[in-house]
Amino acid sequence: MSVGDYIRNSQIWKSIFRHPAPYDRRNRVVVMLTNFFLHLHPVNVKQQGIALSYTWCMGGITFFLFLVETITGVLLMFYYRPTLEWAFNDILALRDVQTLGIMREIHRWGAHAMVITVWLHMYRVFLTGSYKPPREFNWVVGVLLLVLTLLLSFTGYLLPWDQLAIWAITVGSNMARATPFLGSEGPGAQLLNIGGYDLITSASDARFILLGGRFVGEATLNRFYILHCVAIPLVVAGLIAIHFWRVRKDGGISQPL
Amino acid sequence: MFDAHPDLTEAVVHGLGWLYVILFVMNAWWTVVAYRRGTHTRVRLFGLLEDGQEVPTAGFWALYSALLLMVAIAHFQVTGSYAAENFLIRMPEWLKVWIDAVIADPVAYFTLSVVGFAAVILLREWLVRPTVAWVLLNVALVFMALSMTDFDFRQIVGKPDNVPIVAMLFILGFFTWLYFRRAVENDRRIAEGRPLFEQEDNEKVLVWPDLVYTELICMVVLSVVLVAWGIVLQAPLEEPASAVKTPNPSKAPWYFLGLQEMLVYYDPWLAGVVFPSLILVGLMAIPYIDFNKKGNGYYTFKERAFAVSVFMFGFLPLWVAMIILGTFLRGPNWNIFGIYEYWDVHKLEVLNNVNLSEWFWLTLMQTQQPQSILVRELPGIIAVLAYLIILPPLLAGTVFRRFFHRMGFIRYMVFVNLALLMAALPIKMVLRWAFNLKYIVAIPEWFFNI
Ligand code: HEM
Numbered sequence: 001m002s003v004g005d006y007i008r009n010s011q012i013w014k015s016i017f018r019h020p021a022p023y024d025r026r027n028r029v030v031v032m033l034t035n036f037f038l039h040l041h042p043v044n045v046k047q048q049g050i051a052l053s054y055t056w057c058m059g060g061i062t063f064f065l066f067l068v069e070t071i072t073g074v075l076l077m078f079y080y081r082p083t084l085e086w087a088f089n090d091i092l093a094l095r096d097v098q099t100l101g102i103m104r105e106i107h108r109w110g111a112h113a114m115v116i117t118v119w120l121h122m123y124r125v126f127l128t129g130s131y132k133p134p135r136e137f138n139w140v141v142g143v144l145l146l147v148l149t150l151l152l153s154f155t156g157y158l159l160p161w162d163q164l165a166i167w168a169i170t171v172g173s174n175m176a177r178a179t180p181f182l183g184s185e186g187p188g189a190q191l192l193n194i195g196g197y198d199l200i201t202s203a204s205d206a207r208f209i210l211l212g213g214r215f216v217g218e219a220t221l222n223r224f225y226i227l228h229c230v231a232i233p234l235v236v237a238g239l240i241a242i243h244f245w246r247v248r249k250d251g252g253i254s255q256p257l
Numbered sequence: 258m259f260d261a262h263p264d265l266t267e268a269v270v271h272g273l274g275w276l277y278v279i280l281f282v283m284n285a286w287w288t289v290v291a292y293r294r295g296t297h298t299r300v301r302l303f304g305l306l307e308d309g310q311e312v313p314t315a316g317f318w319a320l321y322s323a324l325l326l327m328v329a330i331a332h333f334q335v336t337g338s339y340a341a342e343n344f345l346i347r348m349p350e351w352l353k354v355w356i357d358a359v360i361a362d363p364v365a366y367f368t369l370s371v372v373g374f375a376a377v378i379l380l381r382e383w384l385v386r387p388t389v390a391w392v393l394l395n396v397a398l399v400f401m402a403l404s405m406t407d408f409d410f411r412q413i414v415g416k417p418d419n420v421p422i423v424a425m426l427f428i429l430g431f432f433t434w435l436y437f438r439r440a441v442e443n444d445r446r447i448a449e450g451r452p453l454f455e456q457e458d459n460e461k462v463l464v465w466p467d468l469v470y471t472e473l474i475c476m477v478v479l480s481v482v483l484v485a486w487g488i489v490l491q492a493p494l495e496e497p498a499s500a501v502k503t504p505n506p507s508k509a510p511w512y513f514l515g516l517q518e519m520l521v522y523y524d525p526w527l528a529g530v531v532f533p534s535l536i537l538v539g540l541m542a543i544p545y546i547d548f549n550k551k552g553n554g555y556y557t558f559k560e561r562a563f564a565v566s567v568f569m570f571g572f573l574p575l576w577v578a579m580i581i582l583g584t585f586l587r588g589p590n591w592n593i594f595g596i597y598e599y600w601d602v603h604k605l606e607v608l609n610n611v612n613l614s615e616w617f618w619l620t621l622m623q624t625q626q627p628q629s630i631l632v633r634e635l636p637g638i639i640a641v642l643a644y645l646i647i648l649p650p651l652l653a654g655t656v657f658r659r660f661f662h663r664m665g666f667i668r669y670m671v672f673v674n675l676a677l678l679m680a681a682l683p684i685k686m687v688l689r690w691a692f693n694l695k696y697i698v699a700i701p702e703w704f705f706n707i
Contacts, residue, residue: 028465041464048455050468053439056432057475064476068483088497095494105487112421113483115512119572120432126543126568127436129552129561136544143540150512157510164418166498167507171517175529178704186526187705215500254554256455 040244042252049253054128058121062149063240065114069152072107073229075100080159082225084218087161111153118149130254138246141239148236155228158221166216169224173216176207183207263342264408270341274332276402280395281325287391288318347406348597357595361586364690366593367683370578377433378566381558385438397427407597413585414596417493422511422584429577433569439556447557455555505589505602514583515576521591522685524696524706532678539675543568546672548663571679610695613637630700637698641707644681649673 007013008021022031032043048054079098080090094101122142125131131139158169181188182205189200202214212219247253292315299309328346335341359365383389401423404410414423443453496502509517519528552561586593588600617636618626627633652673653661661669688694698707 022465025463028463031465032463038465038469041468044461044463045468046459047462047467048459050462050471052471053435054455056435057471060472060475061479064479068480091494095491102484102487105490105492106483108492109421109486109490110483112418116421116425116428120428122540123432123572124436127440127565128554128556130554131544132547132550132553133544139544140541143537146540147537153512154510160494161498163495163498163502163504164493166500167504168510171507172509172513175516175525178525179530180526183526183530185704186530187703190703217500255459256453256555257553 042248045252046255049255055253056120056124058117058124062114062117062121065110065117066236066240068110069107069114070233072103072110073233075103076107077229082159082221084161084221087159087221091160091162111156114149115153118146122146128254132254135246135250135254138243138250141243141246145236145239145243148232148239152228152232152236155224155232158216158224159228161221169220170216173207173210176210177202177205179206263338265341265344265347265406266338267335267341269405269411270332270335270344273402273405274329276398276405277325277329277332280398280402281322281329284318284322284325284395288315288322291315291318344406346403348403353407353595353597357597361593361595361598363582363593363686366582366586367574367578367686370574371683374570374574377437378558378569381437382441385434385441390434397430404596409599410596412600417490418511419584420490422580426577426581429573433573436556437558440558443555443557444559447560453555506587506591508583508587511580511584514587515579518579518583518587519682522682522689524704526704527707532682535675535678539679542671542675546664546668546675548668567676575679575682610689610693612696612699613640613694614699616692616694630702634698634700637696637707640697645674645677648677 001009018034019030020027022028029043032038032041076094079094081087091104094104125139125142154169154172158165177183177185179186181192182200183189184200184202184205184207186200186205189205190198192199202208208214210220210223211217212223292313294314296314297311298314298317300312301309331346332344335344359369377384384393405414413419439454443455446453508514516528516533519532522528523532547561547564549561549564551557552564558565582593585596588594588598589602589604590606592604592606594600594604613636614626614633618624618633631638649670653669657669657673660672664672685694685697688697696706698705700706
């Protein structure tokens, strides 16, 4: 008996994998049904539905990049401290000193790549008309994922706390000041007052809530850190689960009738 | 030459040499492909050969590849900074001036992107031919290589955060091409009554191994790409943040530069809040507006020409082209610079834009502006209301008559308003360029400018 067979027949192995190796047709079906990670997929699919030239694999790649970002992001969180004192220096050390500092490079490029692939995924879904019935709602879920992907990228942009970071966030968040009714320089904000006392000021408007202050400062760093590392990823993970569930429930990848 | 920095250094020239080596390998492979295919081209040499001569197409590609190889070798011959500075293979100065003149003019830039977009749609049957696509790819790459010989071009394209954007352009070009290739093929099949491409060889297969293995390979390749990318290109880190030193220009992250570009034409409450929200609402509304049952689950252009054209117009000239403009052409003081131009902080651009109300009362009526805000802005308010209230029924009776009947009232109103608001951006751009129009409705007292 070879070592491989010995391992595969051991009680430990068999307790983990509930089926023999997927060498024959029957076990290839069984593996899809009994493995937690694989049961995301159906057992069989139409050939064109998985053709690279049809799906461009862009949804799958986006998901893979999300996983890469999660893993590299957790590793970065072990090291990085979101305070004015440390944020920049920690990133600097990741670049110059730390052995696994390349995690930061991968995390940043992965983020750029994910923005691009999510656009391409939407492009492909549109071009194959896959948003048409019965997949309308999954398209809506997709648009939410698109927004959240951009917001993930945007909140992460601040964390290195360099010139690029704070000014990009300043430019971006200045828009919130002009929100109709809710921004201190937005149309209609002057109407919201009680007896001449303005409700919407630069210390209570949409921008203030976003930044936790009148300008991009330590409170902003903290807010963006929590949004970036906890709040948005959780929502995205939940929506991706719904998205995948719906792909299956809506009849798998779209096909000509 | 008063240039402090030499356009070319030895390292750059050698780097470009490698780019030409890659181009050579690509085209050598293409030569083999062309040879296998065995196509011939008739050459007349401007009438010198009377009946013309049949020449294997592969011959041209072989010649071109050989040329690329020689160019590459020429690059590697360069040693020392003197030789590099005087290296001959570079973008000619007159061409740079000409390209900059076109590209640094927003009118020409936008017109060109719209014309290019229309050309892609009209010429799609020709563009989807592999040879045409290959030639275009070569032109793009050689253009990049030649442009890289310019210092200012390298500055802007070589910024680490901008590298992915350049890559995105090529990827986007490729997938758009792929779409048209499949769509043109299917449109032909539909016209001939044959089954669709997607309907052929469409047996059920087991997910293990067919899909699982594809996914595995994808993951491995992507991991390698990401790690290699991380090693080769360092993520940007500038000086520590300083609240007093404002960089000029201050740019939003690159994927929001399309929105920042809108700020040139609309105030923040529209460009930064209302329009982005409308883009999202509009995207979510697409499945509920598009009543066309055809084109679900396969690539086609003819069966959904309107839907695809509108979506692509929004994505390519309005979103991506604006990001390019914001990333590569917007410099200090948000002025537009050519891709080969030095970012001069002192470049002046005259801005003498006028509001519609000023023009109406002062120029047209030859009187003072009225005191009352609402009366003063009445012409603009009427124009905006007419655009949003009179146009929908007008269009329902004319251009969009068929849509109105198929969609019903509510669906049609949502559709037409979204479409009009999307058109509001290019319309305001054109008004700005043609008439120096600043605001249609200008009520800064209430932060209400349109
Ligand atoms: C984090 C972002 C996203 C992830 C991870 C994701 C993932 C996926 C995956 C893996 C698929 C299976 C087919 C494929 O790979 O193409 C899929 C399908 C689909 N996605 Fe997404 N997606 C995302 C964002 C979006 C966006 C932005 C949209 C549209 C606005 C969208 C709409 C759809 C639709 C309608 C389908 C079904 C396509 C069909 O049946 O042909 N998704 N998605």
